[in-house]
Amino acid sequence: MLKTxxxxxxxxxxxxxxxxLHAGDTVRLTGPIYTARDAAHKRxxxxxxxxxxxxxxxxxxxxxxxxxxxxKPGELVGSAGPTTSGRMDxxxxxxxEVGLRGMIGKGLRSQEVIEACVKYGAVYFIAIxxxxxxxxxxxxxxxxxxxxxxxxxAIRRYEVVDFPLIVGVDAYGVxxxxxxxxRYRKL
Amino acid sequence: xxxxSVKKVTxxxxxxxxxxxxxxxxxxxxxxxxxxxxxESPLGREVLETIVENARLAKIKAVPxxxxxxxxxxxxxxxxxxxxxxxSLEEAINAGxxxxxxxxxxxxxxxxxxxxxxxxxxxxxxAIIHTRIVPGDKVHLIVCPKGCGSENMGALKMLxxxxxxxxxxKFVLDTVTAAGPNPCPPVTVGVGIGxxxxxxxxxxxxxxxxxxxxxxxxxxxxxxxxxxxQLVNRTGVGPAGLGGSTTALAVNIEFAPTHIGGxxxxxxxxxxxxxxxxxxx
Numbered sequence: 001m002l003k004t005x006x007x008x009x010x011x012x013x014x015x016x017x018x019x020x021l022h023a024g025d026t027v028r029l030t031g032p033i034y035t036a037r038d039a040a041h042k043r044x045x046x047x048x049x050x051x052x053x054x055x056x057x058x059x060x061x062x063x064x065x066x067x068x069x070x071x072k073p074g075e076l077v078g079s080a081g082p083t084t085s086g087r088m089d090x091x092x093x094x095x096x097e098v099g100l101r102g103m104i105g106k107g108l109r110s111q112e113v114i115e116a117c118v119k120y121g122a123v124y125f126i127a128i129x130x131x132x133x134x135x136x137x138x139x140x141x142x143x144x145x146x147x148x149x150x151x152x153x154a155i156r157r158y159e160v161v162d163f164p165l166i167v168g169v170d171a172y173g174v175x176x177x178x179x180x181x182x183r184y185r186k187l
Numbered sequence: 188x189x190x191x192s193v194k195k196v197t198x199x200x201x202x203x204x205x206x207x208x209x210x211x212x213x214x215x216x217x218x219x220x221x222x223x224x225x226x227e228s229p230l231g232r233e234v235l236e237t238i239v240e241n242a243r244l245a246k247i248k249a250v251p252x253x254x255x256x257x258x259x260x261x262x263x264x265x266x267x268x269x270x271x272x273x274x275s276l277e278e279a280i281n282a283g284x285x286x287x288x289x290x291x292x293x294x295x296x297x298x299x300x301x302x303x304x305x306x307x308x309x310x311x312x313x314a315i316i317h318t319r320i321v322p323g324d325k326v327h328l329i330v331c332p333k334g335c336g337s338e339n340m341g342a343l344k345m346l347x348x349x350x351x352x353x354x355x356x357k358f359v360l361d362t363v364t365a366a367g368p369n370p371c372p373p374v375t376v377g378v379g380i381g382x383x384x385x386x387x388x389x390x391x392x393x394x395x396x397x398x399x400x401x402x403x404x405x406x407x408x409x410x411x412x413x414x415x416x417q418l419v420n421r422t423g424v425g426p427a428g429l430g431g432s433t434t435a436l437a438v439n440i441e442f443a444p445t446h447i448g449g450x451x452x453x454x455x456x457x458x459x460x461x462x463x464x465x466x467x468x
Contacts, residue, residue, distance in 0.1 A: 039305075069251045069294040078292060079251040084336040084369050107336065107369040107428070128234055128427050129336060129371035130460050131241040132254040151307060152254075152294055164237075166230075166429065177368050180430020184228060185423030187360065 012060035013101035018121050021167050023174035028162040033062040039153040041091040055146030059099030067152035077139045081132030082106040089113050096120040124169035138163045188270050189324040193279035199466040200283025203330035205291035207464035208251040211242040214399040215461045222433040231431030255334035256293040259284045259314040262396045266323035285310035326468040329396045337458040340366035346450040362454040363419050368428020371458035375437045379453040382443040387451035394439035395457050412438045
């Protein structure tokens with residue numbers, strides 16, 4: 001895998017951990033994380049707007065944007081790679097406001113999300129899109145937590161061990177996608 | 188006239204859905220391995236290595252290489268001598284999709300209504316079906332499951348004839364650059380040129396049904412494919428969008444006659460897992 005220096009990070013995340021993460025860092029993440037994508041975000045966002053409690057406590061937690069395939073018999077989880085994060089941008093600042101510390105997905109984030117990462121002290125981790133079979137091997141535990149009716153979009157708790165990630169946006173507002181593309185652009 | 192039971196279509200579609208999601212086409216794998224050697228960015232090379240390893244693991248475990256097993260796009264070339272029996276062709280295709288996605292433990296990702304309830308149809312139907320009637324008495328079907336990370340980054344522009352080749356090149360490069368990491372590069376770029384609005388989009392999609400590495404039969408367009416590939420790989424997007432010299436594995440163009448006043452151009456992107464399985468009946 002990645003030959004650069006690897007930072008081992010545990011969840012839940014602390015303010016101190018966040019400070020030491022920089023865009024481009026290679027990370028192995030271990031601990032519990034929550035899964036949520038489009039439909040679960042919409043429901044949580046609407047619950048927050050109505051002043052209701054969320055079905056899961058987000059403080060210092062990490063949300064993984066994923067909708068896995070069904071597990072085959074004998075397997076704990078199906079294939080579970082990252083989905084495009086930008087679709088959650090509309091809902092993300094509200095999640096960060098109630099204490100969410102990290103997000104895992106793939107693809108670009110909006111300027112609002114990057115600014116919210118700086119304001120609330122949070123990071124956006126990138127998992128390599130389309131490597132779902134490999135990522136599933138890092139998932140050692142799985143539990144249904146909320147919105148079970150959403151099927152693959154339900155909120156689950158995953159216990160992950162050494163989930164390979166790259167820091168995409170850090171709490172200083174640096175975006176690795178912008179830097180990486182600019183470095184290799186020859187047009 | 189040759190009778191063909193639609194039950195055979197159902198069985199073939201079901202198998203293609205599963206095979207396409209578990210097994211990366213050999214040609215795509217070879218392109219990825221080659222890119223792993225030529226990629227300029229060290230991080231990009233690691234990403235390509237990870238993608239190759241994921242494909243290997245998916246194959247030996249017989250599991251989906253990506254959790255987004257897509258909407259099911261089915262390309263049909265139906266010989267005009269074929270007479271389908273024992274039911275509706277469209278229903279048979281959808282029965283094959285439902286069977287493949289259920290038996291193969293593939294994710295069901297079809298929202299039945301796009302605006303109001305967005306309720307999952309539960310079996311990944313309906314498929315998106317593109318049909319061409321061709322000479323002969325065979326049916327050729329190609330199944331290309333298409334995830335939304337890449338599909339969402341497609342674009343269509345009604346260029347003016349005066350925009351010409353430069354306009355097409357600029358539109359393709361702008362689309363790939365704006366897409367950045369979202370479509371999971373290295374992508375395959377499908378380009379549809381000419382026709383009218385819907386024909387251009389359909390041509391872009393049909394171009395992605397080709398086996399990777401196959402060029403347009405018209406030498407001028409084949410050269411444009413090569414030129415676009417070189418330029419796309421200078422956008423800097425790179426593997427996983429983290430920066431690098433491998434943004435696309437291929438550029439495929441399909442073209443059609445168009446109106447004297449128009450130059451429609453559509454770009455449809457495939458992710459690095461250019462999933463494809465085919466059958467002949």
